Amino acid sequence: MNHLPEITATRRRCLSVVVFTALSTAAVFPSAVGRAETAPRWTGTWEAAPSGTAPALPGTSIRNVVHIGVGGSDARIRLSNRLGTAPLRLDAVTVAVALRRGGSAAGAGAVPGSLHTATFDGARSVTVPPGQDRVTDAVRLTVPADADLLVTVHTPADCGPATYHRTSLQPAFLARGGNHAADTPAAAYTHRVSHWYYVTGVDVLRRTAPDSVVALGDSLTDGTGSSYGTDHRWPDLLSRRVRELPAERRPGILNAGISGNRLLRDGVGPSALKRLDADVFSRTGVRTLIVFEGVNDLKGTPPQTDPGAFVRAYRRIVKEAHAHGIRVIGATLTPFGGHSAWTPAREGLRHAVNAQIRSGVFDAVADFDAAVRDPGRPDRIRPVYDSGDHLHLDDAGMAALAAAVDLTGSGG
Structure with a gap:
């Protein structure tokens, strides 16, 4: 019987943060990825995490x-x-x-x-x-x-x-x-x-760049708020953006989002901490992990109130990913002011967690908060990005997240 693909345990260099279109962005695809392959190899091109x-x-x-x-x-x-x-x-x-x-x-x-x-x-x-x-x-x-x-x-x-x-x-x-x-x-x-x-x-056999990127997240990654039948989840739009890269540097983008998922607690699906092996490390050719988890911990029942718990979880993810030779990009948590679950205390916790994400917990940062927040009301997402519930993003908001990921590799 076929065995699940193994991932080479080679520690990769950490990425630095680069600035692109006035946003803090993560150099997910450094120029080192662009290497010629002498023989076809498998890469992941699609994923759905069991929920x-x-x-x-x-x-x-x-x-x-x-x-x-x-x-x-x-x-x-x-x-x-x-x-x-x-x-x-x-x-x-x-x-x-x-x-x-x-x-x-x-x-x-x-x-x-x-x-x-x-x-x-x-x-x-x-x-x-x-x-x-x-x-x-x-x-x-x-x-x-x-x-x-x-x-x-x-x-x-x-x-x-x-x-x-x-x-x-x-x-x-x-x-x-x-x-x-x-x-x-x-x-x-x-x-x-x-x-x-x-x-x-789904894996495909390729002659160039057999690498993939996993987006680990909740409903914001799963696509809630985007248009039905259009593949406008932000990982889908990121996959379209990588067509800007030379063919030998285009990775597969794998969406491991589960609506309702949490970083710290089980709920809809196991917690992010518990599903790393199944939804990230077992996938084919993974070299980069983007972690966009934590909003449901802020607003869930019971809500998480200790920013240190988020940091410890993020550090554990980074440690385990590094052991598998995977770099980790941390995405800041986006606003949800106006949603029924929002409170000033939860907004304060979101700011505290984002400050830690920006401070160096991860190899690099994708500042999704900066990409979609309303400058006039930073506790809320921009109206043009709001799907209507003040939490989930519409197609334009999903595109803003995808655009906040740097493809140039200038920070690598």
């Missing part, structure tokens, strides 16, 4: 639509039963390039000739024990950059609670009453849901 479980869908083909950044000559898929309680039986897994219309997936239909069957050590079916993931063999599929893939699984029987990512912000498609995993047309896929079932990662 909970849903009822099983026996006898159903589940067609997940996933938007990838960097492309490659082959693909492999990570499937998860991490939160399940019984063995997960999949008797068919296929991968295809989605038909597109208007820049996004047109539905459940595949580009003719692009649909391929995925195998596991040569077998077309797999049983995934509870608490574990499996990665497919290489699928001989040319994956275009900035494309939508269809990852379809068929579950022949009730295997108990299904591991899923609840907030996909785009539809997945269900075909009931038979195995339709190999269907190229969309006709059988008559039911829509807004979750990703079982699929939690």
